[in-house]
Amino acid sequence: MSASELGIGIEDLNVYLGCLKVPVRSFFQARGLDERRYGNLQMQDRSIALPHEDPVTHAVNAAKPIVDALGDAERASIEVLVTASESGVDMSKSIASYVHRYLGLSGRCRLLEVKQACFATTGAVQLASGYLASGISPGARALVIGTDVAIVNERAQYAEPTIGTGAAALLLGPRPRVFHPDHGAFGNHSFETMDSARPRPDFEIADVDGSLFAYLDCLDRSFAAYADRVEGVDFERTFDYLAFHTPFVGLVKAAHRKMMRSTGADPGQVAADYERRVAPSLVYPGQVGNLCSASVYLALASIIDSGNFDEGTRVGLFSYGSGCSSEFFSGRIDMESKRTLAKHRIAQRLADRIEITFEQYERLLEENMKCLVPVADRVLETAPYDALLDRIPDRDPMLVLKRIRHFHREYDWV
């Protein structure tokens, strides 16, 4: 059986987007940022993590509902677990090793952590899909989780209001219910650049123009590479929806406008096309912030939940990670995608987040900036945050970091 006949795709997709939020506008007021720049960000809220959350808890909290819904045989068929992150908790030990434990996956499983800034999840999805499609292990599945935390403060200026926190978990396998990739339809573009990086676990640097221009170059070039592989492709007509990596909503709007202008569309056509094909992808990202490695899959979830479509709808996706590497690819979604995603109640869980004040955010920030800093021993107090968590209606049990003992992280469910 050929790889395409095996039909490997995304069987299930869930996201974890934190329990707290801060309105983006409050950053402008509190930090004294230029209010005129608020309009181009086009973001409403930013998800905020609690100090006892980290990339491991985000990953597990995203994947747990997917794994819990599987039968024993399906769960045992997860032969590959990959975490994709720019928020590693150790130079050697992977986030995946902890995730494997707390998800209770089979010992007969490969564990990996991959890194290429915000592109890593897509890179892992493509490689894992190739492995599954090779047919060497019929019926096998892979779980790929993009997970990241924010480590920015006022030094980041206009980036501080736009960085999200959370994870997207994707179950890949032979019975795709969420997303059917178009076989062989992809294009890449990569080159070395220092547009943004995390040289230390509590510090990141960003060259704003360098990063945004590299994103736009990569969109242009990866789509050209895609078009070289896919006969008759047309940016305006081939895709019913577009899901782009979303550092902030305003950049996606600018990127779409750039691509459309090169097709000769006039401003009225560009605006109408944006509302029809792009805006549905931005409903969730605009309430969360940049979800880094998981960002493009939050955009895909946003389309599936908020788009108005029937069967056989084609989505064009663009994934970009600083440094840099990128991919334009495509696939189909349908009503089964909607039914499958609806079980995860993403819109409701977003609405259930607790809005905190900027003063509360600043107190959390002091603790959250320590999230990835290696320490031998640390005890995390969860009690101070019980009152916040108690305000979330029908909250599912969530994994939290309880302590670090001789560099080993210990978690528990609350």
Added chain:
Amino acid sequence: MTRRDVIAALHEAVALVLPHVGAEEIRMDRNLEQLGADSVDRIEILVGMTQRLGVQRPLSSFATVPDIGALIDMLVSEAGR
């Protein structure tokens, strides 16, 4: 394409994106941020200019230009290729 064409393209792009900026404010020793352009505005101005001038050079290569004068020089030399 002459230097005058490139400057005209800059003035047109700035007028479209930053209509409150007067032509006399667009000086060679200033940069786009000093004109009040945020990151999205800078994308719009640069994309508008390169598309109008037919310049194919990657946008990334413009990321480090220090001021408008250097941007004009770069586009003039690129257009002459």
